[in-house]
Amino acid sequence: xxxxxxxxxxxxxxxxxxxxxxxxxxxxxxxxxxxxxxxxxxxxxxxxxxxxxxxxxxxxxxxxxxxxxxxxxxxxxxxxxxxxxxxxxxxxxxxxxxxxxxxxxxxxxxxxxxxxxxxxxxxxxxxxxxxxxxxxxxxxxxxxxxxxxxxxxxxxxxxxxxxxxxxxxxxxxxxxxxxxxxxxxxxxxxxxxxxxxxxxxxxxxxxxxxxxxxxxxxxxxxxxxxxxxxxxxxxxxxxxxxxxxxxxxxxxxxxxxx
Amino acid sequence: xxxxxxxxxxxxxxxxxxxxxxxxxxxxxxxxxxxxxxxxxxxxxxxxxxxxxxxxxxxxxxxxxxxxxxxxxxxxxxxxxxxxxxxxxxxxxxxxxxxxxxxxxxxxxxxxxxxxxxxxxxxxxxxxxxxxxxxxxxxxxxxxxxxxxxxxxxxxxxxxxxxxxxxxxxxxxxxxxxxxxxxxxxxxxxxxxxxxxxxxxxxxxxxxxxxxxxxxxxxxxxxxxxxxxxxxxxxxxxxxxxxxxxxxxxxxxxxxxxxxxxxxxxxxxxxxxxxxxxxxxxxxxxxxxxxxxxxxxxxx
Numbered sequence: 001x002x003x004x005x006x007x008x009x010x011x012x013x014x015x016x017x018x019x020x021x022x023x024x025x026x027x028x029x030x031x032x033x034x035x036x037x038x039x040x041x042x043x044x045x046x047x048x049x050x051x052x053x054x055x056x057x058x059x060x061x062x063x064x065x066x067x068x069x070x071x072x073x074x075x076x077x078x079x080x081x082x083x084x085x086x087x088x089x090x091x092x093x094x095x096x097x098x099x100x101x102x103x104x105x106x107x108x109x110x111x112x113x114x115x116x117x118x119x120x121x122x123x124x125x126x127x128x129x130x131x132x133x134x135x136x137x138x139x140x141x142x143x144x145x146x147x148x149x150x151x152x153x154x155x156x157x158x159x160x161x162x163x164x165x166x167x168x169x170x171x172x173x174x175x176x177x178x179x180x181x182x183x184x185x186x187x188x189x190x191x192x193x194x195x196x197x198x199x200x201x202x203x204x205x206x207x208x209x210x211x212x213x214x215x216x217x218x219x220x221x222x223x224x225x226x227x228x229x230x231x232x233x234x235x236x237x238x239x240x241x242x243x244x245x246x247x248x249x250x251x252x253x254x255x256x257x258x
Numbered sequence: 259x260x261x262x263x264x265x266x267x268x269x270x271x272x273x274x275x276x277x278x279x280x281x282x283x284x285x286x287x288x289x290x291x292x293x294x295x296x297x298x299x300x301x302x303x304x305x306x307x308x309x310x311x312x313x314x315x316x317x318x319x320x321x322x323x324x325x326x327x328x329x330x331x332x333x334x335x336x337x338x339x340x341x342x343x344x345x346x347x348x349x350x351x352x353x354x355x356x357x358x359x360x361x362x363x364x365x366x367x368x369x370x371x372x373x374x375x376x377x378x379x380x381x382x383x384x385x386x387x388x389x390x391x392x393x394x395x396x397x398x399x400x401x402x403x404x405x406x407x408x409x410x411x412x413x414x415x416x417x418x419x420x421x422x423x424x425x426x427x428x429x430x431x432x433x434x435x436x437x438x439x440x441x442x443x444x445x446x447x448x449x450x451x452x453x454x455x456x457x458x459x460x461x462x463x464x465x466x467x468x469x470x471x472x473x474x475x476x477x478x479x480x481x482x483x484x485x486x487x488x489x490x491x492x493x494x495x496x497x498x499x500x501x502x503x504x505x506x507x508x509x510x511x512x513x514x515x516x517x518x519x520x521x522x523x524x525x526x527x528x529x530x531x532x533x534x535x536x537x538x539x540x541x542x543x544x545x546x547x548x549x550x551x552x553x554x555x556x557x558x
Contacts, residue, residue: 003289004289004290005290006290006527006528006529043526043527047322047474048321048322049319050319050322050323050324050473050474050522050523050525050526051317051319051324051525051526052525052526093528214314214315215314215315215316215317215318216317217317217324217326217522217525218280218286218524218525218528219525220286220287220289220290220528221282221286222280222281222282222286222287222302222524223279223280223282223317223326223328223525224282224302224311224316224328224331225314225315225316225317225326225328226314226316226317227311227314227316227331228314236333237308237331237333238308238333238334238337239308239309239310239311239331239333240310241310241311241331246286
């Protein structure tokens, strides 16, 4: 059984999928323990940039022991990663976080919803989830990264901010325009999108599992940097804060005060 | 070869500890790090009642370091005694509990509750820059530090370590006040108050506006302060501030620290404590040092 660890892994491949969006496969035994919705911490070689970058797992290849991450270049850490080539070393810690609860959606009608750089974790989830999947994804423009791959696992509905493809607007606009319905929501994306989906799920009376993002330091639950407000007292912290890195990143939206 | 160090009568198998707030209560890192290899685990600060801490974002990266403004979120002493101390007791390492509060009465309540607990030392956090009232005030005025040290010392069953703030004009005045009031040791430095501004959002990068800076970028400040304090007081010093490897730890020891704590670098490399302990042994071999205590404060 694989155990959470920090290791020096090897880049298997890298390409730019869309403007500023990179797609990297990493050779690592951690693939054997990876679950959809989990993430890894990636460390820079530039030691002026100390903290690991938490990046969600896009796809898992257990046969070849590889993990795929798809990430946006947002600062000097991710800029460094984007320059890595096949064969380069990459320090990672993983696998981290709880992941999506596959059992909660098994056999049901489910929305898999991704917004922007929240789309990548939906791919492995779509692969592994045995359910009737409507995959709703929101982009800025017509650079529809991963949409064709998602289409292998369910019907894909697209929203774009600039209206160039699909529904003009966000994922909620697409759900409304297409008259879509589901029994369960699983989503990852920016906080305004997640808040809107939490409200939508409450109105529809269905559960929504949402994956959150926050500034992190340790990634293992020690520093308490990445907390989210919870409705009830958290079992570990004994206050209304849960740690996104260990108790999350996936939460039942109704448990949160966001 | 002897890596043991003694601080206020407590013997540690080696000088390497974790800095409070960077290692939880040990549990969080125990899947990655063998706690038996540490001189001590210094726990995250614990108060008399649970504290919510600050809003997020609570952490930001800076050049060669980081800022944090967690705000001393903690589950309160009762949960800590029930859950965290029994966990740590499974390991062959010393336990130093970091105590925080908003008033002298808060601190004393925690210290009294720990009186019959199997912990080895108490580190008193009078220097957290991230809570709005109390805390830091005790650590920035020598007379306040004297008073709180004296009150805690009256009740404490374990030796106490006053943790000093670098956010003062003369840290030796603070160290002398702690020593005069009966503190058994001092630890330094806590984080340095800093700020980061998000130029795109034109707002503070931390929700708390200011935070405590830590990491390798602050190490020279910390080494200087350890050296100054070592020249000013006779009580032992636990040194910290940006320790990333054994070389850094040895600098602190030569400057006057008997114990050394790894803080922010736990986040960067969870195996730092182990590597520091191993590196100290290599250094001892390289220079034929029989007792590590022999190098403490030898650069004068």
